[in-house]
Amino acid sequence: MRFIQWVGLVVLAMVASLKAAPNDIDATMEIIRRSGALPTISVEYIQSDSKSKPMVARVHKMLVGDLKVSGHFSVQEETSPSNLNALNFDKYRSNAVHFVAKVNAKYDGKAISAQLYFYDVNKGQEIFSKRYSVGQDSHYPLLAHKMAVDINQHLNFPSLEWMERFVLVSKYISPKRTQILLADYTLTFQSVLIDNNLLNTFPKWANKEQTEFYYTKYLKRPTLFKYNIQSKKEEQILNSKGMLVVSDVSKDGNKLLLTMAPTSQSDIYLYNLGNKKLTQLTRYAGIDVGASFVGNESKIVFVSDRLGYPNVFTTDVDGSERVEQLVYHGNNSNAATAFEDYIVYSSRTSSNEFAPNSFNLFLASTKSSAIRPLTDGGINQMPRFSKDGKSILYIKHTPAQSSLGIIRLDYNKSYLFALPKGKIQSLDW
Structure with missing residues (x-):
């Protein structure tokens, strides 16, 4: 289901910047399909302030779980914080990583605002970024579910919209x-x-x-x-x-x-x-x-x-x-x-x-x-x-x-x- 206003829980402020053409993604997926293996995705989180750090870790952990449950990826969970501006695509390629998802979040004691950055390693560029927000800390799983749905949608994988259903x-x-x-x-x-x-x-x-x-x-x-x-x-x-x-x-x-x-x-x-x-x-x-x-x-x-x-x-x-x-x-x-x-x-x-x-x-x-x-x-x-x-x-x-x-x-x-x-x-x- 879509995030819905009636719960009063999820307010999505979506800011998407598409920097890769659809044929770029398709080309990457064709290489992966020919290999006969699941594409490998590295799921990482960006260093945040001390107040937000526990929340970033929770969103990151939930997204890792969602992508594993999807059945569409071989998931690598990076447990150490990473830097947004320091992507070594050659290193990812040498480790047979196809995609990178980076998560950041800010938590003010009430609301959470989060950002997802998604990269195509083969093309060496960002596919999309999107911003999400929820009004209470207990609703952070809904952020991760939406991120997983969006990642699958941009790769034209079978839908994961069931993850968003209550x-x-x-x-x-x-x-x-x-x-x-x-x-x-x-x-x-x-x-x-x-x-x-x-x-x-x-x-x-x-x-x-x-x-x-x-x-x-x-x-x-x-x-x-x-x-x-x-x-x-x-x-x-x-x-x-x-x-x-x-x-x-x-x-x-x-x-x-x-x-x-x-x-x-x-x-x-x-x-x-x-x-x-x-x-x-x-x-x-x-x-x-x-x-x-x-x-x-x-x-x-x-x-x-x-x-x-x-x-x-x-x-x-x-x-x-x-x-x-x-x-x-x-x-x-x-x-x-x-x-x-x-x-x-x-x-x-x-x-x-x-x-x-x-x-x-x-x-x-x-x-x-x-x-x-x-x-x-x-x-x-x-x-x-x-x-x-x-x-x-x-x-x-x-x-x-x-x-x-x-x-x-x-x-x-x-x-x-x-x-x-x-x-x-x-x-x-």
């Missing part, structure tokens, strides 16, 4: 209390949005701009609310005697898929926000939960115990209730998410009477029987596709802590970012 986290505090947090994908930046000593669960973004989200608040009965981050106002949507959760939102934001139990067991419902019409999509005496739109949104995938154990099924949104089994792997697939014609689901891969079971993630297509394992060991739950379908965000639970996991599908890489305190109950990206 994550909604429902954090378990106690048996009757959860907080809803706004966080970056590394959990380094966190801001509490809702904390009212109640159970606030299953947050789901209401729009692609990430200005509003839905969540379930447990009052006298489960009640669905929409919360506006700009105004901090919330709107009650509907309630239910039993379970009530938004599991997916249509691309235009006008339709909600609900897991709802107005009478006994849960079923899947489609709710039209325009005309307030509630349509029941499944009718089963057991449990149907966690639906996601798939393909062109004419179908959904969901989890049901209609085989005697949880598994993944699909049906149409026209109310015909033609249910088909989608997954034939494993005997306990308890969560699924979809992007276009692909699904990722969590399935139990062990059954141990004396130890915790393992739940792993698998990638599958609605148009073939091929299955690709994504994790190996542990308890891996609640997968979420990035907006471009190239990455997966998920929760990994261990006895000691909860972590957010990132899987970069095109690069066969995965990374974990631990929540220092508390347990992640649910998330959305």
Whole structure:
């Protein structure tokens, strides 16, 4: 997502000076591609005043991490400060370095202003420089994420815009209390949005701009609310005697898929926000939960115990209730998410009477029987596709802590970012 004004966190003052023509960059990349290796980037920071030095180091460290997670670079982290005006391009070339990123920052105790300088070693010149700023020190990860996105954009690499998207986290505090947090994908930046000593669960973004989200608040009965981050106002949507959760939102934001139990067991419902019409999509005496739109949104995938154990099924949104089994792997697939014609689901891969079971993630297509394992060991739950379908965000639970996991599908890489305190109950990206 773009840095957005509603958070009141990020004010970008972008000053770009493009000193290399696009064909210069393309020529450099062609040399790298022919070598068959990732381009090497040296990430450095410029000596700053004593007050700003710790902040410069944090921004520098976060940018190093972002570029590693991107999968697009071989990253060299320079731990000693460098000089802006002393670039020895011959030395970089002899060390097979292709690009250099230098970071500087000023911190006045409140706001941070940072500068990124990016160089093409092969051409021996600066590609671009850009200035960024944020209003509070805790928001420095957002600066680094934007720098990583800009570097990739200038090199015409696959987009990293997913790094700028915020994550909604429902954090378990106690048996009757959860907080809803706004966080970056590394959990380094966190801001509490809702904390009212109640159970606030299953947050789901209401729009692609990430200005509003839905969540379930447990009052006298489960009640669905929409919360506006700009105004901090919330709107009650509907309630239910039993379970009530938004599991997916249509691309235009006008339709909600609900897991709802107005009478006994849960079923899947489609709710039209325009005309307030509630349509029941499944009718089963057991449990149907966690639906996601798939393909062109004419179908959904969901989890049901209609085989005697949880598994993944699909049906149409026209109310015909033609249910088909989608997954034939494993005997306990308890969560699924979809992007276009692909699904990722969590399935139990062990059954141990004396130890915790393992739940792993698998990638599958609605148009073939091929299955690709994504994790190996542990308890891996609640997968979420990035907006471009190239990455997966998920929760990994261990006895000691909860972590957010990132899987970069095109690069066969995965990374974990631990929540220092508390347990992640649910998330959305």
